[in-house]
Amino acid sequence: METDHAPRRAIVTAGDSGIGRATAVALATAGMDVALTWHSDREGAEQTAEEVRTHGARAIVAQLDVADIPACGDVVDALVAELGGLDVFVNNAGAGTSTPFLDLPLDDWRRVLDTDLTGAFVCLQRAARAMVSAGNGGRLISVTSVHAHQPMVGSSAYDAAKHGLDGLMKNLALELGAFGIGAVSVAPGEIATPMTGQTDSDPHGEDRPGIPLGRPGDAREVAALIAFLASPPAAYISGASVVIDGGMLQMGPQAGASIESHDWRTV
Template identity: 65%
Template sequence: MEDTTSFQPATAIVTGSDSGIGRATAVALAKAGLDVGVTWHTDQQGAEATAEEIRSLGRKAVVRRLDTTEVREAAAAIDELAKELGSVDVYVNNAGTGDGTKFIDLDLDTWMQTLNTNLNGAFVCLQAAARHMVKQGRGGRIVAVTSVHELQPRVGAAAYDASKHGLGGLIKTMALELAEHGITANNVAPGEIATPMTGQTDEDPTQADRPGVPLGRPGDAREVAAVIAFLASPASSYVTGATWAVDGGMLQMGPQAGSHITGHDWRSV
């Protein structure tokens, strides 16, 4: 049984790190002293900007294109990054998409696009990273960025919900199977975060009013990255198979939660 307490990471791969949570995570890991592999799907310029920020912190950055819908080819990008970095000690599965189509109207192509991006492509990349960690023999940290919809469904998100539920379950099974190798696996489940995926690239989340969130605002990508950085660190040595909600308390609202809430009346008894 490998010892998770002796883990000392030097390298990381963060998928979908051309913007948003992925970029914030890549930078946070570089600040922690790691060299980082950066991937992009459509925004090469964004990925290069992330890489430049990493290099400005004195760390190595390597950039590759990754399309997780190309399920049988996707793992090759992870292998290439691991080779160029010299290892992969931390792997953050962040690449993902949504479609916003109701179940009854959902066509098979859209379903497969979302499932391939968020789950099937994630599987092959996670497996590639885990195989490198096992071969290296010094432990590792795997973190998947899921969503609060790993835990609670949302109307109009049938494929997204299914993919995030599946990814969450996959990571928990990986935690059981990889523990003997000193590798931990955890999920981070963001709520509404001000990122390009939510159309809030330039919005200051501290100035936005969200009555349906107990903390009253969207999250900042750096707030999610801080939790991921902890889970990627030696300090998280006894944490595995868990899902960490980073949602401003939204999940605790239960059936009251939702972006449809426009007032703060719920705060009063």
Template identity: 70%
Template sequence: MTFQPTRAIVTGSDSGIGKATAVALAAAGMDVGVTWHSDEEGARDTAREVEALGRRAVVRRLDTSDIPACGEVIDELAAKLGGLDVFVNNAGTGDNAPFLDLTLDQWRHTVSVDLEGAFVCLQRAARHMVGGDGGRLIAITSVHEHQPRVGSAAYDAAKHGLGGLMKTIALELGREGITVNSVAPGEIATPMTGQEDEDPRATDRPGVPLGRPGDAREIAAVVAFLASPAASYVTGASYAVDGGMLQMGPQAGSHIESDDWRQA
């Protein structure tokens, strides 16, 4: 296991899962490229936490709907870091609407950010790893990479597509020593889910086997493993980090006693 990562980029690392991941990678000995879309101060706060761990942080704004310009941001961050060992595609969005009400603009925005922007950024990151000592490409997808949700047609399609993209990249880049994996979170207590990074252990979720939402740091821990030398033989995989949610399919189905689930 000669791969020793010291340079990482985490997109959407101004809060939530991205922030926790940037800090976890810094704790593992990596300098980190931090990106933000609308919360610059959040990104600066992430950078301060990275620096408090004795690592360097480089902060840039990234709009993954600005294609292909978003790839140039990845190139710039890699140049500032002196190369790239680990790339975590975390930036994403979601427009929730029933399929019949979903507008084409909503569809295009979600697919553009979650799939097309991810493709551009992953490709740029990979080009900095090819010909070197290997690398790690990691995408934060969702449990909805694997199972759909009512009212999330665009999001589900984009995340299914991103999961498929990662598997294909894993096949193509294996000979370069680059591993490619996904992490598929369930409900995580972050601003994106309206929970403002609160302690999830105080929130009751009877339909989740572990009985609660997850903490962003629990996702970051899995990402940090996949970024490490210890994960050198893991590629093409998607890790569901969901408290067991995906295992509840038939069990949940037989216990639902109302039509409330049909509402977006």
């Protein structure tokens, strides 16, 4: 196996907490310098950076609002320049809303689509251009969701955005493969993070009867998967959506047969 192109420089968006923080640390452990971004929690990002540095890696911190289009792409360009190049780009920033479709304001729809899809497009494009220009290949990894595969009541904007992002990553695999650039989606289920209201909680102590493994996931489990997908042994994986959900998606007919009330119809 060739190792002369082992990745050395990575960008992780929304690296201030949750999956982003765990991913930045996992990539640093794998020997990469990491630029990580934050939207509103600079202190959290700085804490991540300090942890990255304990692994002997360089850490760069920058503010990024993915919904600020197209300015978000300029932030990516600046980080690539400061890193001295780019081997791995992890598109992790996201937003959602829990609102019934009939009540969803257009502004909320636009905010979620701008953050999860259009802003992601801009950032991924800038990252890909840098990789193509350098000529050393690279890896584009987007954190999507199980809801890129199956919808959820109250999440029409989120579902649409994540379906679109998954489709975009498949297209990137087709178009960028000739440049040695792989594109992969990582689709988590319920993960114990601030986004799910489980900041710093141990998922192993949570009971989830509707998930075959019986608990939420740990952000470090998702980060380990991303670190593997960014590594040389995973270089032939492209165009795939890798689900990490404790078996949740397999519960469709089983859950449908077990539900005994109509409570699921409302948010």
